[in-house]
Amino acid sequence: MTVTTPRGFRAADVAAGVKSGAAADVALVVNDGPDAGIAGVFTANRVKAAPVLWTRQVVRGGVARAVILNSGGANACTGPAGFQDTHATAEHTAAALTSASPRLRLGAGDVAVCSTGLIGERLPMDKLLPGVRAAIRALSRDGGAAAAEAIMTTDTRPKTTVAAGGGWTVGGMAKGAGMLAPAMATMLCVLTTDAVAGPAALDAALRAACRVTFDRVDSDGCMSTNDTVLLLSSGASGVEPTEAELTAAVTAACHDLAQQLVADAEGATKQIAIEVVGAADEDDAVEVGRSVARNNLVKTALFGNDPNWGRILAAVGTTAAAFEPDALDVAVNGVWVCRSGAAAEDRSKVDLTGRDVTIRIDLHAGGAQATVWTNDLSHAYVHENSAYST
Amino acid sequence: MTVTTPRGFRAADVAAGVKSGAAADVALVVNDGPDAGIAGVFTANRVKAAPVLWTRQVVRGGVARAVILNSGGANACTGPAGFQDTHATAEHTAAALTSASPRLRLGAGDVAVCSTGLIGERLPMDKLLPGVRAAIRALSRDGGAAAAEAIMTTDTRPKTTVAAGGGWTVGGMAKGAGMLAPAMATMLCVLTTDAVAGPAALDAALRAACRVTFDRVDSDGCMSTNDTVLLLSSGASGVEPTEAELTAAVTAACHDLAQQLVADAEGATKQIAIEVVGAADEDDAVEVGRSVARNNLVKTALFGNDPNWGRILAAVGTTAAAFEPDALDVAVNGVWVCRSGAAAEDRSKVDLTGRDVTIRIDLHAGGAQATVWTNDLSHAYVHENSAYST
Numbered sequence: 067m068t069v070t071t072p073r074g075f076r077a078a079d080v081a082a083g084v085k086s087g088a089a090a091d092v093a094l095v096v097n098d099g100p101d102a103g104i105a106g107v108f109t110a111n112r113v114k115a116a117p118v119l120w121t122r123q124v125v126r127g128g129v130a131r132a133v134i135l136n137s138g139g140a141n142a143c144t145g146p147a148g149f150q151d152t153h154a155t156a157e158h159t160a161a162a163l164t165s166a167s168p169r170l171r172l173g174a175g176d177v178a179v180c181s182t183g184l185i186g187e188r189l190p191m192d193k194l195l196p197g198v199r200a201a202i203r204a205l206s207r208d209g210g211a212a213a214a215e216a217i218m219t220t221d222t223r224p225k226t227t228v229a230a231g232g233g234w235t236v237g238g239m240a241k242g243a244g245m246l247a248p249a250m251a252t253m254l255c256v257l258t259t260d261a262v263a264g265p266a267a268l269d270a271a272l273r274a275a276c277r278v279t280f281d282r283v284d285s286d287g288c289m290s291t292n293d294t295v296l297l298l299s300s301g302a303s304g305v306e307p308t309e310a311e312l313t314a315a316v317t318a319a320c321h322d323l324a325q326q327l328v329a330d331a332e333g334a335t336k337q338i339a340i341e342v343v344g345a346a347d348e349d350d351a352v353e354v355g356r357s358v359a360r361n362n363l364v365k366t367a368l369f370g371n372d373p374n375w376g377r378i379l380a381a382v383g384t385t386a387a388a389f390e391p392d393a394l395d396v397a398v399n400g401v402w403v404c405r406s407g408a409a410a411e412d413r414s415k416v417d418l419t420g421r422d423v424t425i426r427i428d429l430h431a432g433g434a435q436a437t438v439w440t441n442d443l444s445h446a447y448v449h450e451n452s453a454y455s456t
Numbered sequence: 457m458t459v460t461t462p463r464g465f466r467a468a469d470v471a472a473g474v475k476s477g478a479a480a481d482v483a484l485v486v487n488d489g490p491d492a493g494i495a496g497v498f499t500a501n502r503v504k505a506a507p508v509l510w511t512r513q514v515v516r517g518g519v520a521r522a523v524i525l526n527s528g529g530a531n532a533c534t535g536p537a538g539f540q541d542t543h544a545t546a547e548h549t550a551a552a553l554t555s556a557s558p559r560l561r562l563g564a565g566d567v568a569v570c571s572t573g574l575i576g577e578r579l580p581m582d583k584l585l586p587g588v589r590a591a592i593r594a595l596s597r598d599g600g601a602a603a604a605e606a607i608m609t610t611d612t613r614p615k616t617t618v619a620a621g622g623g624w625t626v627g628g629m630a631k632g633a634g635m636l637a638p639a640m641a642t643m644l645c646v647l648t649t650d651a652v653a654g655p656a657a658l659d660a661a662l663r664a665a666c667r668v669t670f671d672r673v674d675s676d677g678c679m680s681t682n683d684t685v686l687l688l689s690s691g692a693s694g695v696e697p698t699e700a701e702l703t704a705a706v707t708a709a710c711h712d713l714a715q716q717l718v719a720d721a722e723g724a725t726k727q728i729a730i731e732v733v734g735a736a737d738e739d740d741a742v743e744v745g746r747s748v749a750r751n752n753l754v755k756t757a758l759f760g761n762d763p764n765w766g767r768i769l770a771a772v773g774t775t776a777a778a779f780e781p782d783a784l785d786v787a788v789n790g791v792w793v794c795r796s797g798a799a800a801e802d803r804s805k806v807d808l809t810g811r812d813v814t815i816r817i818d819l820h821a822g823g824a825q826a827t828v829w830t831n832d833l834s835h836a837y838v839h840e841n842s843a844y845s846t
Contacts (some may be wrong), residue, residue: 112779113797143794287752369838383503404576407535
């Protein structure tokens with residue numbers, strides 16, 4: 067059920083002391099092949115962390131053998147010195163892996179790097195590099211579950227998944243929790259597959275999957291400097307799926323992980339699906355969904371179990387989507403509290419006592435639809451994010 | 457110091473019972489002339505309240521004699537019936553004013569209407585219309601201060617201002633507190649002047665003033681359905697200022713009221729000025745300022761007295777403004793905690809214990825600048841907005 071479920075992958079975790087305390091903070095995923103395919107999708111933030119700048123270069127070639135990840139520090143906004151730290155980490159990982167398995171003959175360019183944690187501080191390389199060596203010694207075919215724990219920051223539980231193909235699988239792990247926003251969350255995600263798939267097929271499948279999963283998760287509207295989703299292929303199954311089959315499995319894995327991210331977002335008490343239907347096109351539906359997902363007044367109302375559809379309409383009204391204000395319908399948990407832009411069913415019928423909330427918005431402007439997932443805005447969110455670095 | 461400071465205006469307040477409790481909830485401002493000029497700026501939200509739809513028509517002609525305002529209900533998302541309520545309010549006000557001063561001979565189109573309060577509920581017309589008649593009986597030359605109290609919702613204090621011209625003045629009142637966002641806040645603002653100024657001059661001055669004041673206040677990123685800023689001219693001073701003089705005075709009045717809005721925003725513990733300098737153009741500076749102002753992670757950090765400049769950089773990075781990530785400088789309360797996109801001065805030097813916070817961001821991309829004002833995101837914000845309608 068993890069990155070080591072597909073054949074050809076080993077993983078490990080280590081408590082290297084990058085984080086304070088004894089928690090694991092370094093994870094390693096190694097692709098033993100025979101293939102060494104990789105694809106990646108990264109944050110759209112123009113302020114990109116050093117590991118994003120580095121790993122973007124690595125995936126450009128479509129080939130990589132390992133991913134080294136750390137929590138306890140994002141290595142973002144750390145200047146040229148921070149980039150050198152990432153490069154040194156990749157180089158050290160490549161050299162130590164080659165030393166452990168000389169047939170590999172790896173260079174730094176074979177190693178993707180991911181970091182997560184506080185922005186603006188250098189990584190303690192004196193702890194990280196020994197951690198890399200320890201992780202290599204600990205590599206195992208069932209190391210995936212532990213690796214998923216090592217990348218946690220404010221996550222309360224590890225996130226792993228698996229999606230089955232015909233004779234091949236896709237496995238995955240992710241960390242999220244806070245700064246969850248399009249393209250993407252403060253999230254790291256490593257997916258593995260033993261399918262046979264070239265770089266172009268991997269890239270197409272990963273982009274298609276992210277577009278309808280991670281890119282539609284918007285926990286708090288904030289876009290991170292470090293978001294990275296990687297997909298590695300070992301080809302160890304010997305089976306080459308069609309592009310549609312690969313995309314379906316990768317999408318299923320991403321969808322599952324995305325739902326786990328929303329379920330475990332910082333300080334959330336609600337898991338909210340905003341279903342926009344009747345849109346002129348899919349972009350309109352996403353724009354409306356995102357606008358509602360980011361509206362602090364909608365989010366605080368839901369935290370207070372208040373089906374305040376007026377705030378939902380006000381959020382819809384800030385978009386450029388095609389709709390007429392007096393044609394909007396809104397349902398909260400199945401009760402159509404707003405029809406034709408005005409009050410309809412009695413709002414007291416809405417039951418918001420549970421954790422799951424579904425808001426359905428009918429724009430009556432066409433046949434397209436999309437769902438955006440978000441959370442409420444709670445006291446705990448304010449608390450966690452005002453105390454994060456102190 | 458109010459809307460009745462300029463000559464030619466009377467105002468009144470009444471507790472009509474639109475709100476529960478005994479608080480004043482209806483305000484009236486009457487322009488006794490000789491001129492009856494009016495200009496208006498309204499919310500950019502496409503879901504517009506009935507009074508916005510109505511008053512937009514009124515100001516189009518450039519002539520109006522009165523503004524009737526109520527708190528206790530926004531009359532937004534109330535459909536055709538809600539629009540009829542607004543129309544009836546204007547008609548009733550016009551008829552009652554004409555009956556009190558027959559020389560006026562007013563029609564509904566001479567009366568602007570503003571409403572504020574909860575979205576999605578009809579106004580209690582059986583209380584509002586008697587309130588209108590009572591307000592007319594209470595009109596006085598020193599009614600401005602009380603009128604400013606009648607339009608309060610979650611405001612903790614009334615907001616009034618005056619700006620002096622040469623032999624003429626601009627007076628004003630506003631309500632805000634929450635849903636403060638561009639174009640504009642959940643705000644109502646009535647400005648008056650006894651300057652001689654035609655509709656085109658009024659309109660130009662008001663638009664220029666709003667652009668650099670109310671439009672740059674972004675308390676919580678949420679755009680209201682009801683925002684209205686009106687400027688009425690009586691010409692009673694007999695002095696006709698230049699367009700520049702009028703614009704300067706109206707801008708001063710709007711700036712003062714905008715600062716009062718930010719100072720009294722719902723649940724805020726900080727009043728934050730985001731000064732963006734070194735921008736390629738003013739639009740870039742505003743975009744960057746607004747992006748930082750809307751970032752929940754920046755806002756919660758400041759609530760926690762945490763000069764988390766990494767989150768500021770991450771917010772800047774989501775914009776399309778011209779800048780290089782490794783050229784960004786950020787100061788918090790005068791301490792340059794970030795230079796060239798990386799850590800600089802010791803963040804422990806930043807004193808965030810006070811209410812006022814200044815964030816200065818140098819994009820190093822040109823000579824333009826702009827300031828956006830916002831608030832922190834506090835426990836009290838979550839509390840007030842999750843309990844608002846219950």
